[in-house]
Each structure stands twice: as C-alpha cells, then as structure tokens.
Amino acid sequence: MAAASDNDFVRTESPETGVVILVPTADIDMSRSPILRSAIKSELKPGLDRMIIDLGEVQYMDSSGLATLVEAMRIAKSHAVPLHLVSMTTKVRAIFEIARLDAFFSIKDSRQEALDC
Amino acid sequence: MMTPMSRSKPIKIELVSDPMYLCGARELVSSIAHRVGFGDMECSKIALALDEAMCNIIRHGYNKATDRPIWLTIYPQQPDETTYGGIEIIIEDEAKQVDPSTICGRDLADIKPGGLGVHIMREVMDQVVFEKRNGTGMRLKMSKSAPRPDEAPRIGQRSSGSNPAQARIS
Numbered sequence: 671m672a673a674a675s676d677n678d679f680v681r682t683e684s685p686e687t688g689v690v691i692l693v694p695t696a697d698i699d700m701s702r703s704p705i706l707r708s709a710i711k712s713e714l715k716p717g718l719d720r721m722i723i724d725l726g727e728v729q730y731m732d733s734s735g736l737a738t739l740v741e742a743m744r745i746a747k748s749h750a751v752p753l754h755l756v757s758m759t760t761k762v763r764a765i766f767e768i769a770r771l772d773a774f775f776s777i778k779d780s781r782q783e784a785l786d787c
Numbered sequence: 788m789m790t791p792m793s794r795s796k797p798i799k800i801e802l803v804s805d806p807m808y809l810c811g812a813r814e815l816v817s818s819i820a821h822r823v824g825f826g827d828m829e830c831s832k833i834a835l836a837l838d839e840a841m842c843n844i845i846r847h848g849y850n851k852a853t854d855r856p857i858w859l860t861i862y863p864q865q866p867d868e869t870t871y872g873g874i875e876i877i878i879e880d881e882a883k884q885v886d887p888s889t890i891c892g893r894d895l896a897d898i899k900p901g902g903l904g905v906h907i908m909r910e911v912m913d914q915v916v917f918e919k920r921n922g923t924g925m926r927l928k929m930s931k932s933a934p935r936p937d938e939a940p941r942i943g944q945r946s947s948g949s950n951p952a953q954a955r956i957s
Contacts, residue, residue, distance in 0.1 A: 699810065700842045700845065732838045736903060737901045761827075765835060770895045
C-alpha cells in the first residue's frame with residue numbers, strides 16, 4: 671500500500687489533446703473509491719478522444735473499485751468515449767477474473783498500447 | 788470449519804466501521820495467512836475476502852455509519868503431521884439481523900456496479916457461513932486450508948502464485 675494522502679490519490683495527466691490519463695496512486699478500496707469516482711466523473715466528458723486509467727501503481731482493489739470502474743465504463747459508453755485500463759498488476763487482474771469482468775473492460779498492458787489502438 | 792481442538796490461540800481485534808481502517812485489517816490477515824503457508828496471491832485473495840465482508844457490514848449492516856463496532860477474530864493454524872493448517876476468520880457485528888439463507892451474490896452475467904462481495908468471498912474461501920448472533924448482530928465465519936507442509940514456503944522464503952486445490956478442514 672503506497673503512502674498517499676487522499677489529496678494525492680488520483681493523478682491526472684493529459685499527454686496529448688483529447689486524451690486524459692487518470693493514475694490512482696494507492697489501493698482502491700471503500701475508503702478511496704469515491705475519490706476515484708469523482709475524478710472520473712470530472713474528466714469523462716463527451717468529445718474526449720479517449721480516457722486511460724493507469725493501474726500500475728495499484729497493488730490492491732476491492733469490489734468498490736470494480737464498481738467504480740463499471741460505472742466509468744457505462745458513462746464512457748454513453749459518451750462514446752473509449753475507456754482503457756492499463757498496466758494492471760497480477761493481483762488486481764485476479765479480482766477482475768474472480769468477478770468475471772476481465773472481458774467487460776478494454777484491458778491493455780501499457781499506456782502506449784491504449785494510445786495506439 | 789476447523790474444530791476448536793485444531794485451532795491455535797486467536798488474534799482478536801475490535802474496529803470501528805470506518806472504511807479507512809480496512810487496510811489495517813487486510814494487512815493483518817495477509818501477514819497471518821503468509822505465516823501459515825499461503826502464497827502471495829492467496830494472501831492477497833484472503834485479504835480481499837475479509838475486506839469484502841467488512842465492506843458489506845459497513846454498507847448494508849450499518850448503513851455506512853462509521854462509529855459502529857466490528858469484531859475480528861483470526862485463528863491461524865500451522866501445518867503439522869496430521870493437518871494442512873489454514874486460517875479461520877470470524878467477523879461479528881451488531882448490525883440488523885437477516886436470514887442467512889437470503890444472503891447471496893448477484894448473477895454475474897448482470898453486469899452492474901456492486902453486489903460482488905458475497906461471490907468473491909465464496910470464490911476465495913473454502914467455507915463461508917453466515918449466522919445470527921445471540922441477541923443482536925451477525926457472525927460470518929470463513930475458512931481456508933493452507934498448502935501442504937511440503938508445499939509451504941520456508942521461513943523467510945515467499946512462494947508465488949496460487950496453490951493447488953486443498954483438502955478441506957471442517
């Protein structure tokens with residue numbers, strides 16, 4: 671678990687016009703998933719070329735995190751904005767598989783893969 | 788469930804129902820699970836099962852109140868000549884009582900936010916039992932058998948990946 675205050679929990683990056691990358695920097699559990707949810711809702715707007723959620727710094731996620739991402743995917747689809755999850759650790763990937771959600775999301779190994787698709 | 792005779796002395800803690808303390812409970816149970824022989828992935832999943840159970844108490848039992856009690860009891864069991872060892876986790880609360888037979892996960896094909904906690908617990912743990920406490924509140928008992936002694940990591944050595952299917956200790 672990274673030592674991240676709630677204020678620093680989600681980093682927002684925009685490497686190019688129309689692309690937003692959100693980077694949660696610690697565990698996503700019931701205490702922090704509302705912060706991620708708020709960040710997603712703030713950035714996920716119609717007209718965005720794509721949104722990428724980089725999970726490379728997330729060592730743990732529970733079902734509240736999954737619920738947040740499911741909601742994000744729904745919003746993205748309603749706005750016709752592609753949403754990609756990237757850089758998942760093995761442990762985080764395992765929870766997606768337990769919940770049978772690994773096929774619901776666009777999961778890429780890297781940011782570049784998500785930018786290129 | 789493990790019989791009382793096979794249990795070692797428990798670790799007991801009392802928490803309040805504030806989500807910020809979930810991480811501490813996760814770290815605790817993960818450390819204990821590793822000590823009795825579970826690999827890194829299994830420790831992570833056991834911590835997840837505990838987390839899901841506590842989230843359900845906070846969300847559904849206590850309606851997100853952050854000042855209600857949750858009691859956590861962990862029985863670690865080291866492997867020996869006769870048993871594979873394992874871990875048993877008991878979580879108790881003072882939330883409203885419900886009929887245990889009504890506690891079930893949702894249909895996974897119906898993809899929507901939420902409703903995954905019970906499914907995750909049952910996928911990860913060997914046994915999951917809900918029951919009413921005497922008087923008030925609920926009790927959840929979860930248990931999982933550890934790897935065979937010849938598959939368990941030596942002290943100071945971590946194993947990786949999931950473990951093969953184990954015999955149940957009931």
